[in-house]
Amino acid sequence: MSDVSSSSDPTLDVVKKSWGDEESDDEVTSAPDAPEPSDGRDIVQSELKKIESLSISVDKGKDKEDDNDHSEGLLDNPEDSDIKAVTAGDTIYSAAEYFEDLNLTKDLIKGLYVEMRFQRPSKIQAISLPMILIPPYKDLVAQAHNGSGKTTCFVLGMLGRVDPKIKSPQAMCICPTRELAIQSQDVLIKMAKYTDITSFLAIPADSAYYVPIAKLPPVTDHVVIGTPGTIKKWTTARKLSTGEIKILVFDEADHMLSEDGFRDDSLRIIKEIQKNSGVRCQVLLFSATFNDNVKTFVSRVVNDANQIFVKKEDLKLEKVKQYKVYCPDEVAKIGVIKDKIFEFGQKVGQTIIFTHTRDSARTLHQTLTKDGYECTAVQGSLKQEDRDTIIKEFKNGVTKVLITTDLLARGFDQSQVNLVINFDLPVKHYFPSEPDYEVYLHRIGRAGRFGRKGAAFNLLCTDRDRAIMEKIERHFDLSVSEVVNWRSEEDFEKALQDAGLL
């Protein structure tokens, strides 16, 4: 099979869905033709008519033989499931077989080979980069698997579009957390090593070194990466001009545009740029997840966008073996962490433990360190500089076990993380008996980066926990194996063996 828009799976052949459509996987009934409440749905429907199917040739078989033999490439065919691409308008794109197909400068390509150690575009790169880099520079909504290299896509997209000779911001990337902004800039610096392109990191400063923005020089770097509040601060202080920004990226875009995320901030920034920018600004939305509510909203934010997405069943991360462990009470959960996770976790790499609140992250950390278990914890109430050091220590491998909140649920990339623990299951804050499926997927995705093996343990305690876990399994059409006895060394050992980690 050499065509991503056609497939042996009949449901994949139909490229009729738009981002505003109902999820049609589960239900047979189509959206009614009767007048809808005026939520913009009708606009979406009419835009839908313009969308036409696209054939992108991606030779999957060839990718496999070529890439898997080389040990260096980090992007070696991390996902095998199909990606569906839908183009808007009549531009014909073909997948980039080589980076040379993308009209990039020599300096930039050198960075890809030498610094990034890339050989050929990964699947998501091959499909998305032509859409980003070839005129008319259409907007793009791109969903791709965790650990498949979304960051490299949009970073390369930004670098490919800026003119190093113009000394003002031409590309902007907005991230939900300080940690992600730093991480993306790290990638950018590496990739741009042989170019003259510079970047500016717009995140809150260390409180100790606070200098009022008014006293700082204006930003002249080509690319700005940051968090919403700080970017807003720089623009309103007139130290960051948006007039020449021609590409705007939202990392973890569904969260940036969801009602309980950063919706207002994001929209304000888009508006600000569109108001000031001389040329039309290209908007890119990247995430591993776009739930139906967000899809509806997203299709109104972008304009006539190209789309790349995968079916939700294909997102469930088969490389990360997921388990549930029934624990009689909270004390037992801590016991599992102490006796099993610390016991085995260290052998198989690094571990991230997720809790529901900042406070529970802090208390769990205190409890464990008091008893001599070596770990660190990071959450949003820490001082900025403390966050940075704890993250740095973990990325350097100095610490093996990191306790955190959903601060790190999304995007955090550390290849040595093979074990994810849901100390608390992720739930919707406004409806705590409902799982937060997106957050679940993102958390699990912290293990198994770039096709590596991994395991995840969900610690369940109450009846509610059981019900939530069942819903998660049903939603992803997943059967999560049970670690039968929470006290049993052998059960955990067996689980890790089955996951391919021991």
Add this chain to the structure above:
DNA sequence: CCCAGCG
């Protein structure tokens, strides 16, 4: 709830 930010 989690982020983000208020100088």
